[in-house]
Amino acid sequence: MDNLTLWGLFFAVGLGTYLVRLSFIQLHGSTQALLERSKTILMLLPPAILAALCIPAIVFQRPTTEYQLDWIQILAGLVTVLIAHFSRSVFWPVVGGMLCLWLARWLISGNAV
Amino acid sequence: MHFSNYRQQFWEGVRDLLPLVSGVLPFGLIAGATGVALGMSPEMIMGMTVLFYAGSAQLAAYQLIQDNAPFVIIVLTSVVVNLRFAIYSATFAPLIAPLKARYRYPLAYLLSDQAYGLCNVPEQLNRSTGERLWYLTGVATSMCVAWILSVLLGVALGTSIPAHWSLEFTIPLAFLAMLVSTITSRLLFIVAVVAGLGAIAFQLLPYNLGFTLAVIAGVCCGIWLPGLVRRGGQSNG
Numbered sequence: 327m328d329n330l331t332l333w334g335l336f337f338a339v340g341l342g343t344y345l346v347r348l349s350f351i352q353l354h355g356s357t358q359a360l361l362e363r364s365k366t367i368l369m370l371l372p373p374a375i376l377a378a379l380c381i382p383a384i385v386f387q388r389p390t391t392e393y394q395l396d397w398i399q400i401l402a403g404l405v406t407v408l409i410a411h412f413s414r415s416v417f418w419p420v421v422g423g424m425l426c427l428w429l430a431r432w433l434i435s436g437n438a439v
Numbered sequence: 440m441h442f443s444n445y446r447q448q449f450w451e452g453v454r455d456l457l458p459l460v461s462g463v464l465p466f467g468l469i470a471g472a473t474g475v476a477l478g479m480s481p482e483m484i485m486g487m488t489v490l491f492y493a494g495s496a497q498l499a500a501y502q503l504i505q506d507n508a509p510f511v512i513i514v515l516t517s518v519v520v521n522l523r524f525a526i527y528s529a530t531f532a533p534l535i536a537p538l539k540a541r542y543r544y545p546l547a548y549l550l551s552d553q554a555y556g557l558c559n560v561p562e563q564l565n566r567s568t569g570e571r572l573w574y575l576t577g578v579a580t581s582m583c584v585a586w587i588l589s590v591l592l593g594v595a596l597g598t599s600i601p602a603h604w605s606l607e608f609t610i611p612l613a614f615l616a617m618l619v620s621t622i623t624s625r626l627l628f629i630v631a632v633v634a635g636l637g638a639i640a641f642q643l644l645p646y647n648l649g650f651t652l653a654v655i656a657g658v659c660c661g662i663w664l665p666g667l668v669r670r671g672g673q674s675n676g
Contacts, residue, residue, distance in 0.1 A: 327504060332483060335513055339500060340490030342518035348547040350529035354536035367658060371522055372621045374634040374657030378650050379499055380614035381635035382642050393642070399608065406612045410619035417462050419616035420609050427608060 398434070402427040445573040452557070452577020456585070459553050463582070464589045466494050469609050471593020472600055473501050476607060481594045488590045492548065492583065495617065496520045498610045503650075505607075512651065519654075527555045534571060549579035551586075630661040 327335070384403040387396040406423035413419065474484035491497045496517040503513045527550045535546050557563070557578050563571055600606055622628050634657030641649025 327507075327510075329480075329483065331510065332479070332504070333486070335500070335504075335510060336483075336487045336490045338510075338514045339496065339517040340492075342514060343491060343493055343496060343521045343524065344548060346518060346521050346524045347528055347550045348544070349525050350532045351535045351543060351547050354532040366662060368522060368526060370627070370630050370658045370661035371519060371654070373618060373627045373631040374654045374661070375499075375516070375520055376614050376618040376621060377631040377635035377657065378638040378653035379502065380611040380618060382638045382649075383502065383611035384615065385639060386642065402608070402612065403615055406615050407619055410616040416613055416616045416620075417465050419619070420465070420612045423612040423615075424605075424609060427605065 398427060398430045401430055445569060448570045448573035449577035452574040452579075453581040455557050456553060456578050456581045459557075459582075460585050460589075463553070463585050464592075466613070467586055467589020468593035468596065469606065469613065470494055470497050470501075471590040471595075472597040473498070473593075473607055473610065475594055475597025476600075476602070477501060477505060484594050485587075485591065488587060491517070492551070492586070493517075493521050493524075494586070495614070498613065502610055508650075516650070523552075524550055527551075530555065530559065531575070534568060534575070538572075546576070546579065549576075549583055551579065551582050553582045554579040626661055626665065629664065630657045633657045633660045 380403075384399050385395060387394045387399075402423040405426040406419040409422040410416075410419035470488065471484060474487070475481075479487075487497060487500075491500070499520045500513055500517045503516060508516075528547065531546075531550060535543055538546070554575060558571065558575050563574060566574070618631060622631055634653045637653030637656040638649060641652050643649070644652070
């Protein structure tokens, strides 16, 4: 993507995000029914999107041209899930997962040498 | 006397946000450094940061730009990742909607996960509207400053971070951690599993179509499954 397209992209997302933030504040009073109806989908979307975003990126090697599993990344993902289950922050699970990734790669490259 | 009271609320908000910076900072570092790793110029990354003011959407956009996804898909996905702001907007509407436009528009921009979290504890909800507004302003402004500075630091450090550290792998890991925190019921767990498996199965479809299909599959499953289970239960009983 060239720079101009990227700026167009950023403005479009920025505007869209701002409109989402403003939505109910601006339409206050006339939207209670709509909110009630869309509540289920609003609740289902985050887990669906997050899972679809991260699962392939963790399971497969990049760049993805075929189904090439990356076991070290999968292990790091499992460590992240485990830590995230007990800590409410995003920070510590990511740190744990990355440490696991580096450690496992270092061990394997050490064995190879 | 009233004014000094409100000023106190503002600074209380700033003070309450400070401990959360420990979570914001690494996220901002990642957002900044990943932009540099993708070959974007510093002013572009900062422009993106200010326009989005949403870390997870920014990371999602990075990933999709990297995947060469089409423009429309990236815009839709990033905005949809931010749909939770609609919930915050609805939550804060009684507080912010009556304000003059010149206060209302900036405050809407400043809404964030952190502001939502801090301003909706019982202790805050029991206070007067004025006190709550000033507290929200304190939390939201300091959060915005902390975020932009964190990304700036990430941009500054970006080039000095070696490629073999695979720092970009922190993005899916961060999403995974967020995913775990969004799963609060068995139904949401099933939705996540369906969407995740769908994304794997459709991985090689062109135009990042697999991602969209996986999300739709997950959401449909979440809509229909409770009905199916109920009907199944009735026919058995």
